[in-house]
Amino acid sequence: MTTQRSILLDELRRVDSHPSADELYAMVRRRLPRISLGTVYRNLEILAGLGAIRRIDSGGGLKRFDGNPEEHYHIRCVACDRLVDAPVAVDRSLNDQIRRVTDFEIIGHQLEFLGRCPGCRTAMMEPAGLPGDFPPPAIPAP
Amino acid sequence: MTTQRSILLDELRRVDSHPSADELYAMVRRRLPRISLGTVYRNLEILAGLGAIRRIDSGGGLKRFDGNPEEHYHIRCVACDRLVDAPVAVDRSLNDQIRRVTDFEIIGHQLEFLGRCPGCRTAMMEPAGLPGDFPPPAIPAP
DNA sequence: GTCTGTGCAAAAAGTTTGCAGCCGA
């Protein structure tokens, strides 16, 4: 566990925004200005292998990382691509359901809800650009 | 609906292997040797927008495409990255569950099971490389 | 003739890797 690795982990644990490698690179550079993007990628890979963090593969063109190693679901905003934790329990009975009907050895599952976040819902209703009840999305749609 | 687009759709509907853009490019080129990869990408995007096919974003570094536009789940082999349809019904009550506890406007969800396919299970038990009960996986682990 | 879609090629975006040197046990 090197300095770089532990700061990377700390930054990732500190936020709940599921940053991409690039975003994390920017975050970590505030504390380690000379860290390289290659090191970020290498350590994210190692930390994911250790089970200290989670890789989120679904959606978008790029991988996200999650400082919460517990199994949980996500909700993705289809408009701004924001990703938040889903406040529902993991349903392990889904694994048993599918075990009964497949020859695969089932390890687990990942579930992602798709929807529109409060900010993007509001933005949609107000094409004139008037301010709504929620702040505009941080990340513009790609 | 151009020639290229309909052949692309036809090839994708013909298989159940959820090919990537590159694989589809190879498949289509057997019938249209002069088609370009750019056209493949452009038309996959258009067909997905029309709802004629589905984009599968999750896992791996690359996007897959699914000729079956019906909502359904998948199982991914974590060893060889093969992706097959999951023989279980879509559970729409999951959407209602999360609607009760979020401000997101929920559109749907995608669920992917992770496991080891029959071929890779066998391969795992026989490190000496003896033949097993199942054929070896078509796609080697990346 | 117009206008969309195509082929080609270059560029962009994201990720991985080779290498020489550094740092901590």
Added chain:
DNA sequence: TCGGCTGCAAACTTTTTGCACAGAC
């Protein structure tokens, strides 16, 4: 001292885009 880890840079993979032209109406 030794071995793993880093920074840097180049390479690689996948996807997107600009442009001129071809084909369908």
